[in-house]
Amino acid sequence: MSRTILKWTFYLLVFLIFICNFCFPSFTDAQDLTHKKDISSFKSFVDHIISAEKIDQYLKHLTSAPHLAASPRNNELAEYVLEEWKKYGLEDVHLVPYDVLLSFPEQISIELISPQKYTLRLKEKSYEEDPDTQRADVGIPYNAYSRSGNITAPVVYANSGNPQDYDHLEKKGIDLQGKIALVRYSAPYSYRGFKAYTAEKRGLAALLIFSDPKDDGYARGPVFPDGPWGPMSHIQRGGIPYDFIYPGDPLTPGWASTPGCQRIPAEDAVSLPKIISVPISAQDALPFLKAMDGDEVPEAWRGALPVTYRIGGSQPVAQMKVKMHDPIKRIFNVIGCIKGSEKTEEIIMVGNHRDAWVFGGHDPSSGTACLIELARALAQAKKAGFVPRRTIYFGNWDAEEFTLTGSTEWGEDHREWLKKNLVAYLNVDSSASGKNFSIQAVPSLFPLIINALKGIKDPSSGQSVYDSWKSGPSEKGTIAIASGSGQINPIGSGTDHAVFLNHIGAPALDMTFSGDYGVYHSMYDNYYWMSHFGDPGMHYTATLAKIWAHMVIDLACSHLIPLDYETCARELKGYLEDWADQYDSSGKKSKDLFLLMTDMEKRASVLTPYLLGKKNGIEHIPEEKIRKANQVLIQIERDFTDPKGIPNRNWFKHLVFGARYTYAVLLFPSLTEAAEAGDEDGVEQSLRNLEESIKKVILKLDEISKLINTK
Secondary structure, X not given: OHHHHHHHHHHHHHHHHHHHHHHOOOHHHHHHHHHOOOHHHHHHHHHHHOOHHHHHHHHHHHOOOOOOOOOHHHHHHHHHHHHHHHHHOOEEEEEEEEEEEOOEEEEEEEEEEEOOOEEOOOOOOOEOOXXXXXXXXXXXXXXXXXXXXXXXXXXXXOOOOOHHHHHHHHHOOOOOOOOEEEEEOOOOOOOHHHHHHHHHHOOOOEEEEEOOHHHHOOOOOOEOOOOOEOOOOOOOOEXXXXXXXXXXXXXXXXXOOOOOOOOOOHHHOOOOOOOEEEEEOHHHHHHHHHHOOOOEOOHHHOOOOOOOOEOEEEEEEEEEEEEEEOOEEEEEEEEEEEOOOOOOOOEEEEEEEOXXXXXXXXXXXXXXXXXXXHHHHHHHHHHOOOOOOXXXXXXXXXXXXXXXXXXXXXXXHOHHHHHHHEEEEEEOOOOEOOOEEEEEEOHHHHHHHHHHHHOOEOOXXXXXXXXXXXXXXXXXXXXXXXXXOOOEEOOOOOOOOHHHHHHHOOOEEEEEEEOOOOOOOOOOOOHHHHHHHHOHHHHHHHHHHHHHHXXXXXXXXXXXXXXXXXXXXXXXXXXXHHHHHHHOOOXXXXXXXXXXXXXXXXXXXXXXXXXXXXXXXXXXXXXXXHHHHHHHHHHHHHHHEOOOOEOOEOOOOEOOEEEOOOOOEEEOHHHXXXXXXXXXXXXXXXXXXXXXHHHHHHHHHHHHHHHHOOO
């Protein structure tokens, strides 16, 4: 009897061990799998874990109340993210405080006083369908860092408020000094801070910025709450700092705003505007446009409002009273990690910002929900045995909407460590406003991106996201998303990747699913909008989380870091050819640089099969050589930076990827700005700097080849 019991007990134990090994692979086994590059099993596990339902739960919580930076609610959400990450098993989860200059309105009133009286509502309409629009705590719509003041002046209509628009007005005999400019957000799009900068330089006293229905309202399709486009009363809030000169706290240019740090006087901060600016709705802009005198505007200046668009000049006349409060306030980043198995400090970093102008349904809460779920899925994978080679860091940034503040301060705070160890930074500002995949990135990440897109199914078509992306129509998104489908766009600035790419020199990307989106920075960008128009069911946000995870796993687990400098060299040659078409038609100036780029492409092509996992036997290379090769790889993108920075904007270090003052991508920023200014000495110096950068890259590529013995 006892033998029978022992026998069946033995069989039961064998069975249980089999089940446990099948369902819960041991730490050691999983580590072995990692070292064998069985990355696909980890990706499959994470794909299964990521949940659209979970994302929907996060989004509901994140958007349940307005959460402007430094508000009690936004600080509560910092604690919420912190506790979620701790609960899921992230390591070293903590809040990082910075004391930064922020900007809030105390009073804003605008009145049309001539030729008729009209007091602007400066308020968005509420709708019964959406209780969030009926809340009293949405705050006054405003432009952060506007100057305070009380002025009465004539109003001129200046299209998009770009330099060429004011040139046109001056040619028409319009005196701009001391006047108020009424400008559109789009036509063509430029960053609102550039509009303020341009108006200030032209001598205007104030700026009114409105959203014309031609750009993001009824001219595009059904409006909220019946469609995704903005109603007549929607107002696009936003900051107007000159963060194209330097981002982050205006009072700590280039160093972190840690508690008790040194600060410069506000009057010395070149990123702070000296002009009054207020955002208004199309509904409030209409009485101004009706009252405009002067000539009719060019066709390109005409919007969709029922009025003849004129330039103004003497009528209408408006009074603006703006009282701002610019305190030093404490903000909180949330940082956590999943530690790698190797004895190395190499890190992969992913991030998104948390603060919103109001509810932030799409921007940024859809991205925050995506980030929380990414962290949960990767933490669950580690519990099941997933151990990445490299440490994965997660950053939930604060006060991005002001001056890209939280990420910039953290990046400056950890600058030397990041320069040494950061492999890449992958950003999702907002996850989904439609079905069209859109991405901007440095070229060394292109194969990584393509590989991830090929491995994930599109929720609508059932084919891979890659196939949908390549065959899909061009995007129909608004001014917030400007790229077309089926291409990886060059990356500039404008969101949290800026400090990591432009200042530190790490490979970076920012991605989203885009679509019809006309409620940018308004109170209508909320859970109702996301659940009805942006991403019903959160299927595309979940898809983006999977794409994000695949990229992270490839970067964190591959023997050799999969950065492709053959593709990079090829893209650089294309950028240079485009530059030469405009500024060097003979090709003489750029000939040497082009030849160096061709040499770089040739040297990198030898490495590509090893870096992208297409060459067998890489696991047999001694670990010490692999480690050294990876350390060299990490530094290659740094070779594209100049420690002195680009002229007139020395916070920006990258010689290939920059941004114009409008936020548009600016390739070869030093070189291009010198060429545009007719500065031949500047062009020659910039070309020499780029040549030296490419030479350094070639030496590093050769060093890696020797380490891994590619011959």
